[in-house]
Each structure stands twice: as structure tokens, then as C-alpha cells.
Amino acid sequence: MDRLSLNQKTTEHWSVEEAVAGCVEAGIGWIGLWREPVAATGLEASAEAVRRAGIRVSSLCRGGFFPSATDADWERALADNRAAVDEAVVLGTDTVVLVCGGIAGGDLDRSRRQVEEGIGIVAPYAAERGVRLAIEPLHPMFCADRSVIVTLGQALDVADRLGHDNVGVVVDTFHLWWDPDVWDQIARAGERIFAYQVCDWLDPLPDVLLGRGMMGDGVIDFRPFTDAVQAAGYRGPIEVEIFNEEIWNSPGPAVLATMVDRYERLVKPA
Amino acid sequence: MDRLSLNQKTTEHWSVEEAVAGCVEAGIGWIGLWREPVAATGLEASAEAVRRAGIRVSSLCRGGFFPSATDADWERALADNRAAVDEAVVLGTDTVVLVCGGIAGGDLDRSRRQVEEGIGIVAPYAAERGVRLAIEPLHPMFCADRSVIVTLGQALDVADRLGHDNVGVVVDTFHLWWDPDVWDQIARAGERIFAYQVCDWLDPLPDVLLGRGMMGDGVIDFRPFTDAVQAAGYRGPIEVEIFNEEIWNSPGPAVLATMVDRYERLVKPA
Numbered sequence: 001m002d003r004l005s006l007n008q009k010t011t012e013h014w015s016v017e018e019a020v021a022g023c024v025e026a027g028i029g030w031i032g033l034w035r036e037p038v039a040a041t042g043l044e045a046s047a048e049a050v051r052r053a054g055i056r057v058s059s060l061c062r063g064g065f066f067p068s069a070t071d072a073d074w075e076r077a078l079a080d081n082r083a084a085v086d087e088a089v090v091l092g093t094d095t096v097v098l099v100c101g102g103i104a105g106g107d108l109d110r111s112r113r114q115v116e117e118g119i120g121i122v123a124p125y126a127a128e129r130g131v132r133l134a135i136e137p138l139h140p141m142f143c144a145d146r147s148v149i150v151t152l153g154q155a156l157d158v159a160d161r162l163g164h165d166n167v168g169v170v171v172d173t174f175h176l177w178w179d180p181d182v183w184d185q186i187a188r189a190g191e192r193i194f195a196y197q198v199c200d201w202l203d204p205l206p207d208v209l210l211g212r213g214m215m216g217d218g219v220i221d222f223r224p225f226t227d228a229v230q231a232a233g234y235r236g237p238i239e240v241e242i243f244n245e246e247i248w249n250s251p252g253p254a255v256l257a258t259m260v261d262r263y264e265r266l267v268k269p270a
Numbered sequence: 271m272d273r274l275s276l277n278q279k280t281t282e283h284w285s286v287e288e289a290v291a292g293c294v295e296a297g298i299g300w301i302g303l304w305r306e307p308v309a310a311t312g313l314e315a316s317a318e319a320v321r322r323a324g325i326r327v328s329s330l331c332r333g334g335f336f337p338s339a340t341d342a343d344w345e346r347a348l349a350d351n352r353a354a355v356d357e358a359v360v361l362g363t364d365t366v367v368l369v370c371g372g373i374a375g376g377d378l379d380r381s382r383r384q385v386e387e388g389i390g391i392v393a394p395y396a397a398e399r400g401v402r403l404a405i406e407p408l409h410p411m412f413c414a415d416r417s418v419i420v421t422l423g424q425a426l427d428v429a430d431r432l433g434h435d436n437v438g439v440v441v442d443t444f445h446l447w448w449d450p451d452v453w454d455q456i457a458r459a460g461e462r463i464f465a466y467q468v469c470d471w472l473d474p475l476p477d478v479l480l481g482r483g484m485m486g487d488g489v490i491d492f493r494p495f496t497d498a499v500q501a502a503g504y505r506g507p508i509e510v511e512i513f514n515e516e517i518w519n520s521p522g523p524a525v526l527a528t529m530v531d532r533y534e535r536l537v538k539p540a
Binding site for chain 2: 102103106108112139140141143144145150151153154157177178179180181201203204205208218219221
């Protein structure tokens with residue numbers, strides 16, 4: 001259990017304090033935070049709640065959303081990413097997850113260039129503050145509206161071209177399981193894996209955004225994923241991040257109990 | 271217009287005779303047929319309707335669905351693919367589209383091996399009858415339930431390893447537009463492109479299966495796709511295949527009129 005982390009999106013209706021208390025109660029030592037609930041609780045109050053509870057913040061979601069149709073949008077995106085870095089520092093985490101953003105202005109190629117340029121601009125700012133930027137390739141069904149970065153290989157190509165030590169990737173089973181090339185790309189990623197997130201793919205898919213599943217309820221085989229990220233050298237926290245309305249509407253403690261059980265049986269490194 | 275083809279899935283509620291009549295009325299010289307409506311009309315009657323109208327059959331959908339959890343399922347899948355080949359011969363088309371099938375028995379890797387093995391078994395049978403098998407990589411959101419083949423590169427890897435002249439691929443814009451590697455893979459495909467299908471990706475996506483869009487209503491830029499398949503040497507029919515309940519419930523002649531207009535403006539080779 002020393003690596004299990006509750007990404008607070010899994011318990012969407014809990015405040016930061018409630019999620020922290022839930023982790024303590026369940027014996028979970030890490031939490032992945034989202035900026036909106038952190039803002040609702042207050043940044044300092046969230047940091048204090050985590051500190052007082054003696055748990056650690058595995059990552060902050062999310063920076064990104066770089067593609068912009070106007071100069072004003074572009075400047076806003078850069079400012080927002082710098083703010084995410086600042087918030088990560090206060091919260092005591094070294095990792096900001098980047099959901100890079102969908103197509104802006106109808107131009108996929110330019111949107112992809114903007115993602116790369118944006119990360120390149122924010123990376124030195126983050127590095128000065130000891131923060132790493134973790135590019136999260138999202139499932140290709142989100143290419144239009146959430147992330148023009150859709151494969152691990154593509155994310156690593158971006159990281160390679162930028163060449164900043166503090167730019168790496170997220171390996172998320174939900175987004176990557178279908179990719180025949182994913183094992184080679186995880187090996188290629190090596191120490192550039194900054195976060196490992198798990199949840200399952202339900203079949204049939206109940207909903208594009210909110211139909212993710214608890215590990216064991218879908219088609220993903222987690223063992224090879226955990227083995228591959230371990231073999232690549234990853235030893236950090238393992239976040240469970242589940243967007244699922246049914247789970248969100250279930251009692252939090254029961255969700256965490258199931259999560260711990262499934263993690264132990266299906267995900268935990270050998 | 272000499273290359274435009276109506277894939278009859280676009281006019282789901284039309285019988286074969288109605289779809290053929292609709293093509294004649296709209297001046298469309300090709301039709302892509304599906305086995306279920308062909309069976310409903312009768313195989314010979316369908317072939318006769320097409321012949322009498324003087325139009326040509328661009329492809330028959332669909333073979334595939336190879337992954338099988340039992341020996342009985344496997345034998346049924348092979349028999350069904352041979353039947354698809356036989357039906358293509360009667361209908362006068364040289365191309366059977368393969369929707370390869372989703373995960374059987376919870377084993378993605380075995381399912382992928384079964385796809386390759388199945389195509390390898392059916393290919394000589396098809397070759398003797400002058401029929402080509404066109405592997406259609408489907409969007410990764412269909413990996414669990416419809417096709418474990420999800421990228422053009424993966425489809426070409428299968429075709430390469432099998433090494434049969436009559437095994438190639440389908441390029442479908444809906445399934446492939448998100449892939450940063452698609453241009454290189456279309457060039458690699460060259461003469462192994464056996465079919466080119468178009469429809470748009472709507473944003474937001476109304477439905478995983480039935481939310482495809484008329485060209486121009488979504489985010490896909492068709493010009494580079496047409497240019498790429500042309501540059502690869504493809505000179506065959508261009509099928510419009512749209513799974514969309516709203517379009518299905520619209521009057522067929524109006525759908526075809528819009529389809530012709532959008533094809534002329536957005537898709538047609540220069």
C-alpha cells in the first residue's frame with residue numbers, strides 16, 4: 001500500500017478535507033489533487049490539511065490546454081500553467097499533470113505545435129521551482145476536445161524534442177491499453193515516467209467521459225502495465241483515477257475499500 | 271463524381287433496391303453493400319438490382335470478427351468469412367472489408383493473434399476467387415468490442431507478416447484522423463490501400479457508435495487524406511459511410527444530395 005494514491009477525481013463529491021480524511025481512514029499515504037476542489041477549499045487550507053494528515057501529494061491535475069485560437073487565449077493558457085506550477089509548490093508536490101488540450105480554431109497541426117511550444121515555455125519556469133511537467137497522452141477519442149496528444153510515443157517525441165529534464169509523461173492504463181506499441185514506448189520512456197495512473201475500460205463503454213471503471217470491472221490487464229513501468233524504473237506513487245458517475249454517487253469509504261482491494265489483487269507491484 | 275460511392279450504411283433504412291435507385295437518381299456510380307440488407311433482399315436479387323442499374327459494387331461489408339473463445343466460435347468465424355467472399359463474388363465486387371473483431375475470452379493478445387491467423391487462413395480461399403481482403407483499422411475506442419486492430423500501422427504489420435497479395439487495408443478518415451503517424455503509414459501502404467472511406471468526427475461526439483458526421487460537420491480535414499491516398503497510388507472508389515441516427519432518419523434523397531455536395535467541395539481528388 002505504500003505506493004497507492006487516491007486521485008481525488010475518483011471521489012468527485014468529496015472536498016479536499018474529506019478526501020484526505022478518507023485516505024487516512026483507509027491507510028492510503030498519497031493523494032492526487034485537482035485544482036478546482038483545491039481552489040474551493042483554498043490553496044493554503046488544502047496544503048495544511050494534507051500536511052496535518054501526514055500524507056503526500058502525488059500530483060496536481062491539471063495544467064495544459066495550450067491550443068489557442070487567439071493571442072489572448074494563448075497568454076491565458078501560459079499564465080494558467082504557471083499558476084498550476086505555483087500551486088503545486090504550495091501543495092508540496094513535484095508533479096503537474098498536463099492535459100494538453102484539444103483542437104483550437106479547427107487546426108489540428110497548429111494545435112499540436114502550440115502544445116509543444118507551450119510546454120517549452122513553461123518548462124524552465126517549472127524547473128526553477130522544482131516542478132516536473134507530466135504530459136498525459138489521452139485516449140484518441142479525446143483528440144478533438146481534450147488532448148491532441150494521443151499516444152505515449154507522441155508524448156515522448158514532444159519530450160525528446162524539447163529536451164528539458166523536467167518534462168516527462170504520464171502512463172494511464174485507460175488511455176493507453178489499446179496501443180500495440182505501448183510496451184516499447186514504456187520501455188523507451190524509462191525515467192521520464194513521472195506518474196502512473198490506473199483505471200479500467202468498461203465494455204460496453206457507458207460514456208465517453210464518465211464511463212471509466214474500477215480495476216477488475218473491465219478489459220484491461222494491469223499486471224503487464226505495472227511490470228512494464230517497474231521495468232522502466234518507475235518507483236513512484238500509483239494513482240487510481242476513475243471518472244464514473246456511479247462510483248461518484250457511492251459512499252466514499254466503500255469506494256476506497258474496493259479500490260484498496262482491487263489494487264492489492266490486480267495492480268500492486270509484485 | 272466518377273469515384274464517389276454510397277456505402278449503404280449511410281442510408282440505413284433503405285433496402286438494397288432503394289439504395290441502388292437512390293444512387294441512380296443522384297448520379298452516383300458506385301455502392302458499398304452490407305451483408306445484412308443484401309441477405310434481406312436476397313443475394314441474387316441484390317446482384318441483379320445492381321447489374322440492372324448499371325452501377326458497380328465498391329466493397330462488401332463485412333468479414334472479420336475472428337477472435338473466438340471456443341473452437342466452435344473459431345470455426346464459425348472462418349466459415350462466415352468464406353461466405354462473405356462467396357457473396358462478394360456473386361455481387362461482383364473484388365473487395366471484402368474486414369472488421370476484425372474485439373476481445374474474445376478476455377485475452378487481447380490472443381485475440382490479435384487470432385485475427386492474423388484467421389486472415390491468413392481465409393486469404394488463399396479469397397485469392398482463388400479473385401477477392402481481396404481489406405483490413406479496416408477501427409478507432410481505438412472500438413478495441414474492446416469491435417476491432418483489436420486499431421491503427422493503420424498495425425494493420426499493415428499484419429498484412430506484411432502474412433505476405434498475401436490480396437490482403438490490404440482500408441483507410442477510413444473517422445478511424446484514423448487522430449493518428450500522428452497516419453501520413454507515413456498511408457505512404458507505406460501504397461498499393462495495399464484497397465478502400466478509402468470518409469465521414470467526419472463530430473465534436474462533441476454524440477455517440478460512440480452512431481455519432482459519425484457528414485463531411486464538413488466535424489473536425490476532420492479531408493484534403494490531406496485524399497491527397498495522401500492519391501499520392502500512395504489509390505485510384506479506386508471513395509465510399510461515404512456514416513453511422514448517424516439523425517442522418518438515418520432523414521429522407522434518403524436529401525442525404526445523398528448533401529453527400530454529393532460535400533464530396534465535391536471537401537473530399538474529391540483535385
